[in-house]
Amino acid sequence: MQEITSFIHNIPVDPLTGAVSVPIYQTSTFVQEAPGVNKGYDYSRSNNPTRATLENLAAGLEKGAVGLAFASGLAAIDAVLKLLESGDEVIAVDDIYGGAFRLFEQVYKKFGVNVNYVDASDPANVFQALSPKTKLIWVETPSNPTLKIADIAAIAAVAKTQGCLLCVDNTFASPALQQPILLGADIVVHSATKYLGGHSDLIAGLVITATAELGEKIRFYQNACGAILGPFDSWLLIRGLETLHLRMKQHCASAGQIAEFLKDHPAVDRVFYPGLPTHPQHAIARKQSRGFGGIVSFTLREDTLEAAKFLVTGTKLFKLAESLGGIKSLISHSAEMTHKSIPAERRRAGGVNDSLVRLSVGLEEPEDLIADLCNTLDRIVVKENDYSQKLETC
Secondary structure (H helix, E strand, C coil): CHHHHHHHHHHCHHHHHHHHCCCCCCCECCCCCCCCCCCCCCCCCCCCCHHHHHHHHHHHHCCCEEEECCCCCCHHHHHHHHHCCCCCEEECCCCCCCHHHHHHHHHHHHCCCCEECCCCHHHHHHHHHHCEEEEEEECCCCCCCCCCCHHHHHHHHHHHHHCCCEECCCCCCCCCCCCHHHHCCEEEEECCCCCCCCCCCCCEEEEEEHHHHHHHHHHHHHHCCEEEEEHHHHHHHHHHCCHHHHHHHHHHHHHHHHHHHHHHCEEEEEECCCCCCCCCCCHHHHHHCCCCCCCEEEECCCCCCHHHHHCCCCCCCCCCCCCCCCCCCCEHHHHHHHCCCHHHCCCCCCCCCCCCEEECCCCCCHHHHHHHHHHCCCCCCCCCCCCCCCCCCC
C-alpha cells in the first residue's frame, strides 16, 4: 500500500459513533472505576485521546517509535534539551533558528550546557567539533534561513562514533519530503505550527523518537513539565496532516519557479534554494529528500537594511509576518525578525546578511507571486538607495 493511502486509513474511525473525523475530547479529567483503574486516561495533561491519536499519526509519518505533542515548537525543543545535564555539550548548526539560539544561550547555558555552532553542511566540521562532553548534535536541514543542507546519514555516523544523540529539526522539509529517522537520526522535532498544521491557525510542536526507550524519557518531561498540546489544537493538527502531502507538492513546485525567477533578477545577489543545481548541497538534497521545500531565501545586491525593508514592506500578495508553511505566502526579514535575538556578528557569520529575505511560498498561483515580487524588485536600483525608478524586467 502506498504511504499516503496507508496514512489516511490509519486515521481511526470513531468506534462509538462511526465518525470519520477524530473526536475532540475536550475534557480535563476522566472518571475512574477505582483508584488507578481507568480506561487508559485519567488526566489530560498526562494523556488525552485526541492528542494520543495525533502522536501516533506523527510517529507513523516519521517512521519513529514514539510521538509526543507539545504546546509549541520551542516547548518540543525544550523537552529534548532536558535530556542533557550540566557539563554536557551540544554541536548545533551555525545558522540556527533564533528561538532555538535564545533557548540554548539564555536558558540552558546558565545551567552548564554549552553549545558549539558549526557549519553542518560539511560533516567534517561536526566531526572536528566533537569532544568527550558532546551529548547531542542539533541539525536543521534545510536550515533556517539560509537553507543549508546537512547530510543526515553522514552526521548520524559521526554521532555514533561519539555515542551521542542526533536530533534533526525537520520543520522545513516535513515528513512528506524526508524522514530523518530512516537516515539514522535518534530524534526528530517539528514546529508543527508550520507545514504540518498548514493553515496558520495553531501553535504546536512535535517530538518523534527512534526508540521507545528514548520516547518514554521525553514523555516523562512532557508530563512533568506540562507543556502539552490541548485537544482542540491536536484535532486541528490532525486535520492539517491529512492534506500535508498534497500541499507540499504545490509548495515545492511554486518555490522552484520563484527561485528560478529570482536568480536572474538584477536586484538579487544570491538565491538560497536546494532545488537549484547551483546550491552547494543540491546533490545531498536530491539524495535524502523527495522535494526541495517551499522556502526560498535570497540576498540583495544592495546589502542594506533599507533595501530589505523596502522589499518586505512593498509586496502585496507576500504578507510581512513571522512564521511560514501556511497556504498564504509570507515574507520576512530574518535580521530583524526571526533571527533578531542572535548577535549581529554571529548572525552574519552564519550567512544571515542584513539584506537576507525569506519567502514562505504559499498555494497561490506562482505567476501571481512572481509578478508581486517583480513589481517591488524592479524598483530597487542598486545605487544611492534610490527606489524611485523601475527597471521593467518583468
